[in-house]
Amino acid sequence: MSSDLELQLRAEMEHFTAPVRLPHGLVVRAYRRQRRGRITTWTAAAAGTAAVASAVAMVAVGAAPATSTNGQQTPTAAYLAHRVGVALDAADAADDILYIHATDNSDNEWFYQAGQDSKSRAEYYNVDHQWVEAEGIGTPQESVVISVNYATKTWYRQENRPRPRPLAHRNFPPSPTTSSCRQMVPFYMGETPTQLEAGIREALGCGQLLMAGPEQVGGVAAIKLVPSRARLRATGMVTPPTTLWVSSSSYLPVRWQSDGPVATHTVYDISWLPPTAANLAGLTVTVPPGFRRVTAPTHAPKP
């Protein structure tokens, strides 16, 4: 090292990184991430893509894994539910962040992400794809909403706002005779990963979704599960029918679609983000400078 530039560079590197400290838990997070990768890889290998592909052509809701004449296990909807459960457990163990991009047929758009600790952030775009609002929600016990409206350049803070309605009581493994199986399990934007996981498990376990076959979703090989007409009739169709796609390799949900009563539908594309510092930072809503604070609405949206 000889020139002034090189000396200055070394000094600046020292100064720039002086406040940097290794955060607590980084090793554990990395270990969990790596474990999760192993679990999902093992799951895919154990099940066998070919076996799954043949299984998805079947409609065998609620059946236990059967043994075929050649002695090999034939995957059924129940088997698929089990595999999805294992994959969701792995996502849960890794503290992965649920990340959803939703669009409806009116050209509205949402981005939603939620961590395992119930902290979440949503962004809304109107039909002109203008960023309208960002909103953060705390834990159910300490609900604090910071809502930023980019259209009006205003923001407000509201405490103890009711969170989106939690799903009905979940039983796992659910039984078709339990009370929680008597109505269609709906999915909501705003659910925590735990709620979403419980909902999907219950929908599969209760036979509300039938395997319809393989389908590509956003370049991912997936298994399509459609609402059971019998279940819809039995429940009086009180909630919009939901179609679900799970990855045929990782078994994690990759998309669901809710169909409304009058030709409306919303598509939710799902990703699972590792809980890295950058991704966790994405759960925090910040107020841009210059935005005017306004009084929070007195009427909280009904849960």
Add this chain to the structure above:
Amino acid sequence: MAPNPGVAGLEEFLAERGTHLLRTAVLLTGSQEAGEDLLQTALERLFRHWRKLAGTDPEGYLRRTIYHLATDGWRRQGRWQARLRLLRATDIGVVPDVSAVIDQRDELVRLLLQLPAGQRAAIVLRYWEELGEAEAAKVLGCSVGTVKSATSRGLRRLRELSRASLAADI
């Protein structure tokens, strides 16, 4: 508490050397958050190959992995990560990352981020880690000549950028 008995030693090692590795990752990426992501990804790879690496120097493996990831554009992986970056890009102009707030004393480090990843890695190895050309080449898995040229071009570009920045301030 260590994740399992097999990696207990790694936590001790990181307690001692982790901050230095993270500072390196921060220099390669430009922010604490991105640096943590980089180090975490390198650690995941270390765990994946932990058995094979038993008895070897974890720092050497981690350092090589960090530099390889940084020069391979690891953050471009994953379509949802790209989506998130696009979303955050709208934030950057209004609420900057606290760790990215750089005063004038860090101007060269800021300019360092404008260099291609290979030149940046060579400069960090030579002037932050203070490694010789041969050692730097070993870490990057390239020839000594490549390190020499990357360092030379990087420094030349830094001078140009620094002069341009100075002229703009005046």
